[in-house]
Amino acid sequence: MDIEKILQQMTLEEKADFCSGSDFWHTQPVERLGVPAVMMSDGPSGLRKQDEQGDHLGINESIPAVCFPSSAAVASSFDTALAEKLGETLGNECRAENLALLLGPGLNIKRSPLCGRNFEYFSEDPYLSGEMGAALVNGIQSNGVGSCIKHFAANDQETRRLSVNSRVDERTLQEIYLPAFETAVKKARPWTVMCSYNRLNGAYASENKPLLTDILRGAWGFDGFVMTDWGSYDTADSIRSVCAGTNLLTPGSKKHFRMILKAVKRNEISKAALQHSVKQIVKVLVRCI
Numbered sequence: 001m002d003i004e005k006i007l008q009q010m011t012l013e014e015k016a017d018f019c020s021g022s023d024f025w026h027t028q029p030v031e032r033l034g035v036p037a038v039m040m041s042d043g044p045s046g047l048r049k050q051d052e053q054g055d056h057l058g059i060n061e062s063i064p065a066v067c068f069p070s071s072a073a074v075a076s077s078f079d080t081a082l083a084e085k086l087g088e089t090l091g092n093e094c095r096a097e098n099l100a101l102l103l104g105p106g107l108n109i110k111r112s113p114l115c116g117r118n119f120e121y122f123s124e125d126p127y128l129s130g131e132m133g134a135a136l137v138n139g140i141q142s143n144g145v146g147s148c149i150k151h152f153a154a155n156d157q158e159t160r161r162l163s164v165n166s167r168v169d170e171r172t173l174q175e176i177y178l179p180a181f182e183t184a185v186k187k188a189r190p191w192t193v194m195c196s197y198n199r200l201n202g203a204y205a206s207e208n209k210p211l212l213t214d215i216l217r218g219a220w221g222f223d224g225f226v227m228t229d230w231g232s233y234d235t236a237d238s239i240r241s242v243c244a245g246t247n248l249l250t251p252g253s254k255k256h257f258r259m260i261l262k263a264v265k266r267n268e269i270s271k272a273a274l275q276h277s278v279k280q281i282v283k284v285l286v287r288c289i
Helices: 003-009 010-017 073-075 080-096 126-141 169-177 179-188 209-219 236-243 254-265 271-288
Strands: 041-042 101-103 148-152 192-195 225-227
Touching: 003 271, 010 254, 010 271, 073 080, 073 126, 080 101, 080 126, 126 148, 126 169, 126 179, 148 179, 148 236, 148 271, 169 179, 209 236, 225 271, 236 254, 236 271, 254 271
Parallel strands: 041 101, 101 148, 148 192, 192 225
Antiparallel strands: none
8 A cells, every 4th residue: 555645645634534533442544545444442451342332441341352461460470471472462362353453551650559550550660661561562563463552651640640740850751751661662663652641741741742752753763653542632732732743633533623624724733744643644554454
């Protein structure tokens, strides 16, 4: 599939629509150009695929699936080969369920016992988290299924998780909060990255250009697409997010289409920024076909 040809043939309206999901778990298709919608699902303790009405809280029914040990338990083995084998198995299960992207692993650092996501993060140690995370990503993607590392970055508490401002000095950021993500990006080249809900030093993660553009893409060489965590646009700003380097706003909402289209026409979002977002998404979707 010729990516550049697809981009040339897409209308401005299609590009604006493409930066949002088509529904709760699917990307937006462009059927006339042969670009299909693909489905993603939570993981990696086991698939949480919802065939019917979706929700990010896990309230609605999911298909029966194997429940694997949590990332905390896997990391306690200190066995990267085991983590990679688990990833291969998860990748196989995704393919069996026609899933293109698995939303995991979580690479945040355990800093508080009150964090409700600690069970699905690997460790309080950045080195261990990075090595185990990279192994799991390699295993998942060996089966042609994309991995989405999350929640980028400094998401380590549940209190006011959607709006808290994580104030982190540069040394702490570089030595504790970012290394696991850096290791996974450089060693395993995950197809996607998911932003965290929280602010980082004042800017929401999805609006944080130094985080998403300067560090993730510039310093580390990430070449996939960046997506929001589900519903983060209720607090963060969609327009600032696209300008900062966020490519896909999830879940799907027609309000994103209207906002992005208006912003491009008003030059609040450059056509180059929109083109970049669409290209990053298409590049990943082509791998899923």
